[in-house]
Amino acid sequence: MTGALEAMRRFKIGGDIYGDDAAILQGALAAAHERRERPLCLCREEGLPMYIARMGGQYVIKRMPLTGGGHDPSCDSYESPYELSGLGPLMGGAIQVDPDSGMAALKLDFSLSKTGSRAVSQQIGQDPDSVSGEAKKLSLRGLLHYLWHEAELTVWTSLWTGKRHWWNVQWHIREAAKQMIVKGRPLAETLYVPEAFRVDRKEEIEKRRAEALAPAVSPASGPRRLMVLIGEVKEFEPARVGRKLVVRHMPGFPFMVDEDLHRRLRARFEREFSLWEADDRSHLMAIATFGLNPAGLAVIEEIAVMVVTENWIPYESIHEKKLIEALAVMREKSVKGLRYNLSAGQPIANAMFQSRAQPVALYIVPAAADETFEASLQEMIAARAEIGSWIWRISDGDMPPLPL
Incomplete structure (x- = not known):
């Protein structure tokens, strides 16, 4: 090691x-x-x-x-090539970074304003993770992945065990958003991530929340501005009409979800819900656009979800979870790769050991992988010969030993 x-x-x-x-x-x-x-x-x-x-x-x-x-590969600030994750196709198009200021201008494929009646969500019902020829815009889930990446919540070492809590997660996401711009406006002005709730500070927390959500209040006329929520799902509670999304750290402040949207959410993200429901220690993260109706109720327009481990590391299968659990007990830092807009049928480096003389990419090949997947994987590995590779082919059986 x-x-x-x-x-x-x-x-x-x-x-x-x-x-x-x-x-x-x-x-x-x-x-x-x-x-x-x-x-x-x-x-x-x-x-x-x-x-x-x-x-x-x-x-x-x-x-x-x-x-x-x-940065030198042994430096904590070294970052593996974007092409090894779903971030590669987005850089220079959906994500344009000013090298002098460090600010990232984002192009989104979902709306942050609303006119008239509810529009059909483009994040559910179609395949929001498929990639067009140009991949010029970030999906809702892609934005969540980018914030998670830039907040360095994909990084882990066993030295941090028991030390990453919601207040850390919330702070790092908000800091990452300060480096991003959407249509000329700071993303931080549009993003709401609830602070850790404490009963003894209930009034001041609710006051800050009301101030933060003021831009989402419905105007007397014209388009309504939407905000972006990132929060942990506690439950989708039945309501008289539709569902209420209950977000942890936001007691007494439900987000209304109509029944059709909830049904399509469960169908589109069936895998994420099943993983979350099978493990009491995992968290289900939601990213959603929402506005406040004339009654002051928060109404969700579009939504996507992501499941993360108890250490807040994203995963998308039981095999990835097994790999992450093995990495979690190692002293060496590892970095989880994210899919962004890529479909599940395209390979990525599922994780990386970055701080080595020769970084190592860790790949998982699903049991159902076809020849196209294998060819793409070999092309990725060959294009980055300076980076070592470790491959777990699920069809071969148990996870092989990790490279030390």
Whole structure:
């Protein structure tokens, strides 16, 4: 197993160099944050620009978008090639990143406004994960995957066991959204991710929620602005008409779902629901567009779901879950690959060991994989000869030992 986790990272801030364990690093980051100065990661001699985020009273150094491949593979900021996941076809089209500011302009295939009666959801009833020739827009699930990726919630090491809670997840998603723009507006202004609920802070939490959801209030006339919800599903509770989506950390604030939308949701995401219902420790994440009707009720327009482990790592089959569980007990960091808009019939690197002299991609080949899948997989591996490969063909039986 690699010893990269023990290696000290070095950053250049102003004219000084700091180790990531330096006692004075927080003070230097606070001053640089105030000056809007970018630290340089010194995993490469020339240095690579980073940005500083504030988490509570702490400052955190984070990787600039599109720079991950430039870091040394042993660096925590190294990122595997986008082509190994569903992110590759979207970069430069659906996702356009400004290399100077780090801001990502997103093109979405769902609406953030509404006129007239309910439109038929394009996220359910068709195959929202199929890829057109150009793949120029992000699906609703694709947006959830991109936020999860940029929030680094796909990364895991056993050192974090018991330390990733909803408040961490919520903060990282919101921080990631601050680096994204949709139609010239910050995505953070449109995104609502509920904060961790505490009974003793109920009034102040509800006040902040009301302020955050104000843009979704129905205007007297004209198009209604929709917002995006990301939250954990507690249940879809029967209502007099349709269903009520009950979101964890939002007690007493249901989201109304009409019966047809709920039926199509269950049919389209049957796999995700079955995985969630089979494991009490897993979480079902929902991403939805919604508005507030004249009565003040939240009404969902479009919705997609994703199942994640107890450590908030996404998975899409029992075989992926088995792989993730094996990775979860390892000290070495692993990164989960995500599908975005790709269909289940296309291969991806299901996970990666990135912080090695030679990164290793971990592939799972479904039992029903055809010759086209196998040919695509071999093409992916050959195109990235600098990256090692580990393959689990389900039809061969038990999962082979992981590469150490």
